[in-house]
Amino acid sequence: MFRLSPLIRWILLVLIFLLVTMSVARLFTYMIFAIPGQEDGSNWPVFWLGVRYDLRLVSVIGLVLLVLGSVKPLNPFQNKAAKKGWTWILGLVFLLLIIFYIIDFLHFRYLNQRLNASALSFLQDAGISATMVWQTYPVIQLLLAIIVLTWLMVLSLRRMFKWTEKPAQPIVSPFKWMYPLLLGILFAIGIFGRVGQYPLRWSDAFNLGSDFKANIALNPIQSFFSSFSFRSTSYDLAKVRASYNQMADWLGVTEKDSTALTFSRQVQPDSIANWAGTQTPNIVLVICESFSGYKSSMWGNPLNTTPYFAELCKNGLFFDNCFTPTIATARGVWATLTGIPDVELVKTSSRNPMMVDQHMIVNDFKDHSKYYFIGGSTSWANIRGILNNNIAGLKIFEEQDYDAPKIDVWGISDKHLFLQADKILRTEQHPFFAVIQTADNHRPYTIPEEDREALGVVNFPLDSLRKYGFESNEELNAFRYTDYCFKAFMEQAKTAPYFENTLFVFVGDHGIAGNAGPLFPESWTKNSLSSNHVPLLFYAPGKIPVKRVHDLASQVDVLPTIAGIANIPYRNSTMGRDLANMHFSGKGAESRAFILDINNKNRGIIYDQFYYSKSLQGNVQSLAWADFNKAQDKQEPPVDWYEWWSQAYFETARYLLLHNKKTITN
16 A cells, blocks of 8 residues: 655645645735725635645745655655755745745835836845835834744744654555656646646736736735846837837927937927016926825815815816826836836836936026935936936935935935925026925835924824725825925915916826725726826916816826926927927827836826726736716727827837937037
8 A cells, every 4th residue: 555755745745834824925915905895706716816826836846845855865854964954945945935925015015016026126226225114114023023934934844844754655556656757747737837838927817807906816926036027128119110100290290200210309389378578487396206196185085185285286287187107206207307108117217327318308498507306315216317417507406415304214304305495496596497306205104293293193093094095194194294395385485586487396206006995986996097196287376377187198298398388499309298288279188198017017008088008918908997087988999099009109118218319519
């Protein structure tokens, strides 16, 4: 009578233990992050697919144990040294798995996405990233948890050795070699992921019809290493040429050249503004950290987080349907200043030495002094290099340049940043173009003690926070503090001599994925549109029309629109258009917004109230109603048009990142 050998029994026990542990981690993640009422249907397909993903990793480990353990000197049941060695090796494997899963959990909490290779960009600013982690998370407790969990798993491993080390009954079958072979075949099937022609891919998770369900199903380790296939920078020249004529027509290129692929056009704006005489206006562009539309007051969030900014929007030209092409601050700054979506799939464009030379419309403000104010440092993501290399005569002010205390990893508080910028701008004798980049609406969500009483820190029950898009009262109050800082700045600016002749522009650098709740279509939560939707406000009382505009808008449109309103002739060689001109000339309905979901590797486009997206791997695509302004009132159109334009935007952006070099003038 035959019984499995101790080696095979041990391997199976270790793998079952790992599979159960990974499933428990997935269930825990689901219970923590699931939004009640947002995920319809059964969750069994999610967890079954998750088990299959986990089984791939487990099968890799099992195959290694089987092959190496079959060699007598490496068999832990035939060699005591091998047993000790496997204890150390698997202990290290357990340690790495625990660290990986904890980082993945924190990444999911931060971005509502599984860990992927794009997270490696944080290592390029390791000092800043490490400080942010230290100030945000209980690092000591996490380290203790890692030690305790690793010890428990190693203890379990030792017990598995004891449970399986009893010698097996003698194998009398002449086919005893078949059992390890059969187990190896099962491991190979587990690694392949299915019985069929094609292997199980990470992109299969997105057939579940929900980004949240897909991210829950994914194994973080497979997701991380699969995303490495997106590291290279390239474009498909044939696709760029195929779409050139239509794209050039859309962008307003008058001197088209399909051979040279020219996108440059000279624009003589027809300003909607009423600037006094021939006076040139000042520009203050505020790039607002994590300014999610659904979390703010302009769309009726009951927690009323941004009442002051909502009032500004009622008195300005407010585009309520604006989207960032991608998420992450460096990408948002890039798209805003260059007019090109940052479609680098792992590291950001600002970190790519082949892309540091970029034409920026801000240089066409020839008579303006240029300023960039940030509360911390521009050393992150090579932003300083991009700014200095491409904006002539730029004066950068960082944390060491202000007479204000540093409060956390991001430098001085946003309130002091605004007030210090105002103090400097008051002394400027020429027209100026100033960019102010905020940071406090970001982990670790620091609110200075000096402002807590004036702000009036509030606390809501967790169920109310989750219902209306927040994960904690700390996040909620940081969002409210942003509004408080806007008020402090604008009230101070109103007393300055430059105020009456200044165009103030506010745009979010990106949003945050989360529960967009009852105020937005279901697709905003399921397809993560909430992570791209941001406010866009042009504010110049008495100088520009006051209107809430529902035309689609994008970050790439910000600089062309500023130049248009300021009546500055400019050369546009990128993908932005003058939103104000389009709207008031009756062309606003033609607007569209391109979106690249870096984490889920989808590209898409919003047009005519629908959001189309397609996976960059495979043919998974979707079309969803995306207009929060009204209920769905039309049939879903054919996807062919959306697919063509989505691909055209993507390939053109990839091309322009490498072909938008600035013109050198003497």
